[in-house]
């Protein structure tokens with residue numbers, strides 16, 4: 001049994017107007033657990049409460065009721081915040097500072113010395129592929145570049161728990177793949193990742209378990225593999241067959257099961273095709 | 287990857303470094319703001335050029351009018367500066383998301399709020415140095431009598447002072463072109479420096495511009511203590527507006543600030559005189575701005591108890607900041 005890195009119990013968040021009237025209940029009685037060393041996905045359409053849930057986790061919003069335990073502690077404790085990394089939905093950078101200076105500033109907030117902050121900033125700029133643009137003001141960055149530097153910022157303290165709000169929004173396919181690879185590696189090394197997204201393809205090949213939100217409520221949750229498995233069907237995969245072989249197989253299926261089997265060529269994911277084509281041209285997109 | 291343990295936190299030294307880091311970034315954001323430079327530059331130029339515009343001195347000396355004018359400009363523009371700075375800094379930190387991201391790091395809201403105030407206070411201090419030096423120079427520029435020169439306006443100092451403001455802009459442009467430094471921030475910092483150099487060099491020539499050595503200064507530095515007291519009042523106003531900016535939109539902050547300003551100016555007149563408890567109570571809620579204004583018909587008068595004034599400002603700012611910290615800790619940051 002894996003340890004729990006994060007747990008929410010009946011978490012509810014209501015937003016109120018000036019007169020303290022409830023305007024919207026963004027999160028309703030949300031309960032889930034995230035095991036240490038896994039990637040957990042928070043799915044849902046726009047306005048379903050993903051960002052609100054993540055902000056509650058980081059202690060930036062206060063729950064109306066219910067509770068959250070992060071790494072065994074409250075989300076507002078400074079000790080917890082030393083151990084988590086957070087990528088907000090909107091980037092929180094000083095636009096006039098360069099990418100490197102922004103990272104060094106935020107590294108400084110963890111108490112790192114100037115040299116250590118620079119070292120971490122440069123390592124991470126390299127990791128997210130921004131080392132060439134590190135000297136440019138963040139205000140000039142494209143959306144995808146901001147997401148990349150945001151991710152670098154979230155990794156500054158090598159956090160045990162990484163909370164990412166739509167990390168792949170605005171990223172090119174190569175960037176998406178790199179991010180997913182990075183997150184997978186972190187989970188393998190025993191760290192926990194929570195991502196929110198409405199891009200299902202991103203979640204599908206990354207998350208071990210997911211929670212689907214709709215209008216602030218949990219509508220489904222569990223291990224992704226179990227949720228997607230269609231137990232009422234079987235699938236065989238083989239190498240290429242001749243037409244004669246196909247026909248004889250179909251006959252066998254018909255005689256054994258009484259019905260014909262569906263036979264076609266599998267489709268590969270567009271992402272892997274795109275990556276292959278781009279790499280063949282020898283021009284990695286930036 | 288990055289497996290270096292995080293240094294033990296909570297130590298006082300780390301806290302102080304963190305505070306300085308946060309205060310500096312807020313001061314930088316503020317100094318880059320064009321409105322702050324505009325206020326500083328306009329106030330300095332108005333103060334410097336005021337003595338050239340006197341047509342009638344109403345029985346006062348021209349220097350006296352230049353002094354009152356300069357201090358009044360400092361107070362009024364300083365009020366606008368403080369309120370604008372508080373709204374701009376609070377608003378931009380929220381809108382850009384830097385506030386949320388900073389608080390997602392191990393930074394306590396208390397530290398962030400106080401560092402923000404320190405950043406604003408730093409900008410305000412620089413503004414006051416600019417305007418106070420301009421007032422000092424304006425008093426020298428104003429028409430006056432000296433045995434060597436007779437009655438005359440000191441056009442030499444006026445020219446050098448205005449030229450130093452233009453030079454500050456030129457240097458700012460050069461720093462921007464060759465060092466990528468912010469034009470606004472550079473000029474904001476260079477302006478007081480060059481005005482101080484102008485004041486320093488003013489001893490080397492007389493009112494008609496003739497060289498004199500050894501230098502003989504005719505600057506009335508007593509004015510600096512008056513400017514300092516106005517600066518103190520502005521620091522109180524900055525604390526007040528920074529707390530208001532947590533609760534209200536910028537326009538409302540301006541309106542509320544004006545209301546408190548007006549109340550503070552009128553309450554001492556209508557509340558019982560002397561040191562009755564009622565007077566103290568009203569001073570504890572709305573600042574008594576009059577207490578910081580130390581010029582009168584007889585010229586510059588020291589306040590009856592200078593120490594008490596500092597203590598009053600210190601207590602007021604502390605109390606307001608404690609209230610602000612409490613509000614900031616309770617509020618949400620997303």
Ligand SMILES: Nc1ncnc2c1ncn2[C@@H]1O[C@H](COP(=O)(O)OP(=O)(O)O)[C@@H](O)[C@H]1O
Nearest residue numbers: 015024026044045046047048049050051052053
């Ligand atoms: N600060 C806020 N004030 C009022 N309503 C908010 C605020 N933040 C979010 N909401 C509302 O909460 C709901 C959930 O928003 P959000 O969590 O941002 O959704 P998602 O990230 O899933 O798209 C939306 O209806 C949104 O309008």
Ligand SMILES: [Mg+2]
Nearest residue numbers: 050051052089
């Ligand atoms: Mg969202």
